[in-house]
Each structure stands twice: as structure tokens, then as C-alpha cells.
Amino acid sequence: MSTLQTAFRRRTGTLLRVEDLVTHFVTAGGVVRAVDGVTFSLDHGKRLGVVGESGCGKTILARSIMGLLPHRNVIRQGSVLFEGTELTTMSLKDRQKIWGAEMAMIFQDPMTSLNPVMKIGKQLAEPLRIHLGSSRENARAIVLKLLEDVGIPEPEKRFDQYAHELSGGMRQRIMIAMALACGPSVLFADEPTTALDVTVQAQILDLIEDQCREREMALVLVTHDLGVVAGHTDQIIVMYAGKIIEVAPTASLFSKMKMPYTEALFQSIPKLEDPSHTRLTAIGGRPPNLILPPEGCRFSPRCPYATDKCRTIEPELQAAEPDHLYACHHPVGSDRWSEVQVSLGRRPGGH
């Protein structure tokens, strides 16, 4: 990856271009179509949210982009261009040079994501020693600074501690520090707050956001929680059953959402203005089986607006606005939508 390292670091323009990415797992029960033709791009320094229920392919998407998945029994297709370099055909050795250096990842469960038998300091220094060839003393100095940056009190003391001596929030801060160590140009955060206390969640999200801005680092924030992406992203991808079904800038997604699925996700968030003891509107049913996805629109079996057309013809992504795409035959605001809203006793047009 000498080209990447010596190349002039452009801080504007396209950083990541994902084209028709496919990741299927070959299992005993059949082929699981976890990621099924995903296309999007991400500019330098931009923050992208990937939302969807559990099991709709968000995590696999993030790992497929990095190339972190196992080799065996995996079908991959499509292309991932990272700063103009194709990642999908790259050797493992070359990808290892990018991981942690150019692209970094933090995970859902900080309790299990740190090595339990290695001192915190050593784990944090590892990417520095591998990618930048830092000396032990040099790496230590950088690590102490990193710990301070992510808001860890007494960095000197933490350096020689083990993961089990720290709280969940602290461990996630350590994970963030580890990801930041080599100054990557994109950070993948896979449900970074799901395993944390509610009180700590906001702190961690703010920390990620601050660090992204400070380091001009792009962010891919994977979450099932629309509330999390609302305040911390520029653009949102909504995924369902391995496919992108809606893409929009964050503000217009919330004000002008097109997909019934997005609407359903949105309605399942408790709102402050609701009177207490209001029942949450849950989405009926479960995400589809990815071995045999439903025909037509994959959301149709759970969609209140679905018609026969939805159950037979799969909708293509279409543009509502140049930067707002959706894949639906009866989007929010359509005649069919209003009709069903009325029959459900809701006032069409109001959320």
C-alpha cells in the first residue's frame, strides 16, 4: 500500500465508493444473502448512518467493506474503492496494512472486544507499532495522549491495567482510542452504544463525533436506533433484508421519509410529547429469512400498504430528489398510503 501512504491525502471528494456489493454465506441450510447488491459512496470527513433492524445486514455490510469476513463459504461480488484503490481483490497482507491505519472499526460489546489478558497500553500501542513502526517509548507517549483525548482519567494508571478493571464506558473509550491511534480516514462504528448504559451512550456518541470533526475523519455509524443517527450523521442509509431501501441526507430523511419501513422504524421510537403509557407502535412480524427472501418487495409481508404489485415486482431505487433515493411502489404520501392511513383512523400527513 505504498501508493496509499505516499499519495497526497485528499481531504475532500470521494473517500469510499461501494458498488453493487454482495456478500452471501454458504451454510448447511442454504445461501444466506446477508448483503445483496449495495451501492453508495462516502465523501471525506462525512458521517454516514446505516440503520435497520437486527439481522438486516448492517454489520455484515460494514465488515464486507473492510474485508474482515472469513474466506471460506463466503460469496462476494462487487467493488469497494477506497481512495481509488480496489479493496475486494487485494491480498490479506495488503488489507492488513490498511486495517487500523487507514480504516478502523469499533464494535458493539466493549466487554468482550478487548483482549482480557493483555494490558490496555500494549493493546493500544499495537497499531502504532505495527503501522507506524513506533518505538516502545514513542508509542507510549502517543497512547497516553490518546487516552487523554478520549476522556480517560489517569492515563498513566490505565496504561498498565487490564480490561476487567475498567467499566463498560471506559472500555468503549479505549476501543475508540485504539481505532484513532493511526489517524484513519474512516471509522466504522458498529452499534457502538448498544451495550452501554443510556447515560453513557450520549457521551460516547459525542466523543465519536468530536473526534471525527477534529481529525477530519469520515464515519460509518451502524445502528438499529434512529435516535442515534439523527443527531450524529450527515446522511442515512436505511437497510432491509440486505438491501438499501432508502438513502437521504439526515434532515430530509426525517422530514420527508418515503419508505413505509423508515416510517415504521420512526414510529417505534418513544416520543417525548406522547402522553405516558402510550403503546409503542412496533413493526409486526420479523425480518425476513435471508435464505429465501420474500418475492417482490422484501418488506411487503409486514407492510400495511402492500398490494399485489408489491408482492410480485421488486421496486427499484428511484430518486425523490437527487440525493434522496427510495425503493417503494407506494411511498409515504402516495394515494395508497393516504387511503390506508384513513382506514387505520390516522390523519394522513401527520406523524
Next chain:
Amino acid sequence: MKYFLRKLGQLVIVVFAVTFTVSLALGAIPYAEERIIAAKGSGAINEEEKNKLLDSLNLREPTLVQYGYFVGDLVTLDWGVTLNGNQPISSSISDGLKISLRLMIYGQLVALLLAIPAAVFAAYRSGGLFDRFSTTFSFGFISTPNYVLATVLGLLLTVRWKLFPAISTDVGFFEAPWDHFTNFFLPTIVLALPLAGTYMRLLRSDLINTLQSDFITTARAKGVSTPRILFGHALRPSLFSLVTAAAVNVGALVGGSVVVETAFNLNGLGRRTVLGIFASEFRLVQITVVVLALVYVMTNFLVDILYGFLDPRVRVGRLG
């Protein structure tokens, strides 16, 4: 430190229990006195010598007093002589221990040197060709009785090809390194192969578990190379079963390699114990048992300490 002291306390209790039981055991042997006299050669000694001998063994004292004398003799190293041949028991045991310790150390080292790299590679490509191949072989070695292995290897390597002496002699390493190697090679291999099979199976399955942990994904995501993930991140947390099994085998090999010692004519501790039992050398057997118990207890103590190094969480007692 507290952990250390607690383990030390347990050690003292075990040593007490073993010495006490061993001391009492003599009283439970039917016709112990007669057997001792017989072993000495009853026709050859007169009544006075007989009484002197029995007195020196304190057989007619009350149980607790017997135990007192036994521990006293143990601690002051006044272990007496064998009934047959008047060899000091201490030198018999130390000669045997020297051979047995060598066999144990060589066997364990060879077993670990074979098992660890094989297990790491098998776990890394689990289900692959090497994994299946090594699984077959390790089960083969585990299930082959060691007298079969000793006989077959002995036949091939000493009788047919004459690479090694058929009867091993205890040659010190510093006296003649090459002879030492040729004399200990076969017994070591016969001890090591079944052990290596067991160790490989244990470590392989623990490693496969560890490699599925989240922290391994973290290490991969920060660009750690594959060998470094295997040996730097995954190996250490996977060593628990292996260390436990190896520790149990330390004691078992020192006292229990009777078959191998007999097959290669090495007068180790195990063989001396078995011969001692047949010859009614009760005192020799008693003291050997205590020595072996000490070996067991000491290795277990060291292993408990080692657990603390393997996983810092053990030190605060979360895992036990």
C-alpha cells in the same frame, strides 16, 4: 499475595493428609511384621536382631506416635536402609528420581514442542487438511498402549536398523552428550507421542473457541498479522486446559512410567516402587509415595500461580 498465601495453605494441608495416610497404611497391611522379617530373610537373623529391626520401625507404638516418628524421620532425612541389600533408601530414591525426572522433562518438552505448533495450525485452518490429518494421528497416538509403541519402535529402531541401543543405560548428559541422547531418545518418544496427542486435542479446541472471540476480530481490525494474532493474542488465553493437563502429567510421569522404564530397562522411580511393593520394602514405598505427593503438590501449586499469570482475572478470584 493473598492468592499466593491461600494456595500455600492448601499445600500444607495436602502434605499433612498424605503423610498421615501413608504412615497409617502400614498398620493396615496384613502380617506386615512377618513380611518384613521374611524380606530380611527370617532364617538368617536371630530373635534379638528381629526385635531390633521391628523396634526401629516403631511398629508396636500407638498410631499417633508412629506418625510422629515417621514425620521426624522424613524431616531429618533419616530414611533408613532397604531390607534387601542394605542400600540407603535415600540413595535409591534419588537415583530413581534422577532418571524419572529426566524422562518426565524430556517427554513433556517433546510433547509440547510437537503439540503447540500443530494445535495452532490445526485451529487456524480448522476443518482443513492438516486439521483432519493431525486429528487422526493424535487419536492414533492416544489410543496406542505405550507397551505396543515401545515394542514396535524398539523393534524397528534398535533391532532392525540399530540406530539406538535396545537397552537404555543412564548416561549423564555432561559425561557423554551423544550417548545420553541415544539412550533417552526412544523412551522419551514413547512417553511423548500419546501426550502430544492429548495436548494437541486440548489446545486445538480451546484455540478454536478463542479465535471466535470478539477481541480477535478487534485485533484483526487493527491490522495485526495472522501469526501475531495466533501466537500473540489467541494462544495465551487458550492455555488453561493444556497447562492443567501438563501439570497432572508431571506427577504421573515421575511416578508412573513403569511400563516405559521397564521396556527400556531404566531404573526410574516408578519401576523401583513396583518392585518395592513386590519385595515388601514398605519403608521404601512409603517414602516414595511421600516424595511423589510432594512432586504433585508442588506442581499444582506452581500451576495455580501460573494461572494467575495466564489470566490476570484469576488473581482477583473471579474465575476461582
